[in-house]
Amino acid sequence: MKYKCIIFDCDGVLVDSESISNGTLVSMAKNIGVTIEFDFAMTHFLGKSLQFCFDYIESLAAEKLPDNFEDEFRERTFEAFRTQMKPIPGVHELLNKIKVPICVASNGPAEKIRLNLTTTKLIDRFEGNIFSAYDINSWKPNPELYLHAAKSMGFAVEECVIIEDSVAGVQAAQAGGFDVFAYVNNHTEALFKGLDIPLFNDMACLDKLLL
Numbered sequence: 001m002k003y004k005c006i007i008f009d010c011d012g013v014l015v016d017s018e019s020i021s022n023g024t025l026v027s028m029a030k031n032i033g034v035t036i037e038f039d040f041a042m043t044h045f046l047g048k049s050l051q052f053c054f055d056y057i058e059s060l061a062a063e064k065l066p067d068n069f070e071d072e073f074r075e076r077t078f079e080a081f082r083t084q085m086k087p088i089p090g091v092h093e094l095l096n097k098i099k100v101p102i103c104v105a106s107n108g109p110a111e112k113i114r115l116n117l118t119t120t121k122l123i124d125r126f127e128g129n130i131f132s133a134y135d136i137n138s139w140k141p142n143p144e145l146y147l148h149a150a151k152s153m154g155f156a157v158e159e160c161v162i163i164e165d166s167v168a169g170v171q172a173a174q175a176g177g178f179d180v181f182a183y184v185n186n187h188t189e190a191l192f193k194g195l196d197i198p199l200f201n202d203m204a205c206l207d208k209l210l211l
Contacts, residue, residue, distance in 0.1 A: 001098075001099070001100055001207070001210055001211060002161075002210060002211060003100065003159060003160060003161040003179070003210060004100055004101070004155055004159040004160070005100060005101045005102070005103070005150065005153050005155040005159060005160045005161075006098060006100060006101075006102045006103075006160070006161055006163065006210070007102075007103055007104070007105050007146060007149050007150065007153075007160055007161070007162050007163070007178075008102065008103070008104045008105070008163045009047075009104070009105065009106060009162070009163060009164045009165060009166070009169050010104050010105075010106035010108060010113050010116060010117070011106065011107075011108065011116070011165075012046070012047075012088070012165035012166065012183070013088060013091075013163055013164065013165050013183055014087065014088060014091055014104065014116075014117065014120070014122055015085055015086070015087055015088065015116040015117070015119075015120050015122070016085070016086045016087070016088055017081060017085060017116055018042060018046060019042070020077060020080045020081060020084060020085070021045075021077055022038065022041040022042050022045055023038060023041075024073060024076050024077050024080065025041055025045065025053055025057070025073070026038050026041050028057075028069065028072065028073060028076075029057045029060075029061075032057075032061055032065070032066070033061065033062065034057055034060045034061050036057070036060075039187070041053075042187065043187070043188070043191065044056075046165070046166045046167070046168075046188065046191075047107070047140060047164070047165070047166020047167060047168035047169045048107075048166075048168055049107050049133070049139040049140075050070070050073075050107075050108075051139075054069065054070065078112070078115060081112070081115055081116055081119060082115070082119060085116055085119040085120055086120060087120040087121070087122060088183070088203050089203060089204075090202060090203035090204030090205075091122070091203050091204075092121075092122070093203075093204040094203050094204050094205075094206050094207060095122070095125050097207045098207060101129070101153060101155075102125065102126065102129065103126065103129035103130070103131060103149055103152075103153055104117070104126045104129065104130055104131065105131040105132075105133075105145050105146055105148075105149040106131070106132060106133065107132075107133045107139050107140055107145070108132060108133075108134075109132055109134045110130060110132040110134065110135065113130050113132060114127075114130065117130075129153065131145060131148060131149040131152065133145045135148075136148050140166075140168045140169050140171070140172035141167075141168040141169070141171035141172045141175065142172060142175070143172045143173070143175035143176030143177075144176075145172065146160075146162055146172055146173055146176045146178060147176050150176075150178075157176060157177045157178055158177070160178055160179075161178065161179045161180065161181065161210060162178045162179070162180040162181070163180075163181055163183065163206070164180055164181070164182050164183070165182060165183045165184070165188065167191050167192065167195070170182055170192065170195055170197060174195075174197075180197055181197065181198045181199075181200060181206070181209065181210075182195075182197055182198070182199050182200075183200060183201070183203060183206075184199050184200070184201055185201060189201075
């Protein structure tokens with residue numbers, strides 16, 4: 001394999017959590033009088049920090065978000081993650097074929113990452129190599145999280161590759177000087193036009209692209 005370390009995003013790359021998170025945001029926004037279409041949320045919130053999503057909802061609301069808005073979001077999504085979370089199709093098969101070190105670097109809190117990986121039976125692959133933007137107070141599309149992950153894993157930027165599913169994540173990888181591949185589906189492929197990066201839609205076949 002060309003690369004010595006593979007750095008995975010979590011949501012939408014390892015675990016199928018985006019529909020849960022965005023569905024909850026749409027529902028909670030509706031409760032305070034803000035109408036956001038689910039497809040819009042899936043496109044425009046993808047890969048963004050939670051604060052970005054909250055700020056967007058608040059910009060459409062007649063008043064500030066309730067003080068417990070984030071706590072309620074965390075409570076509702078964490079319960080859904082425990083009962084509804086599934087791995088991205090093909091990701092277990094892919095990881096069985098990878099022989100180089102791997103890690104996960106996500107905008108989400110570390111406890112959320114661990115919960116999602118535990119629910120999908122992926123935690124054994126990544127325990128000890130989990131990097132959260134909350135740990136360094138820097139979120140994608142800033143490149144610091146990926147630079148931090150690579151350094152912590154003991155590899156130079158050029159020895160690593162990033163696996164992403166969001167434009168913000170791709171921008172973070174590119175800003176850090178990393179090679180990056182984007183996992184796409186029919187709804188998201190158009191978002192990556194003009195970024196000039198490899199796209200793929202079958203996680204089980206990623207290893208062949210990384211040769």
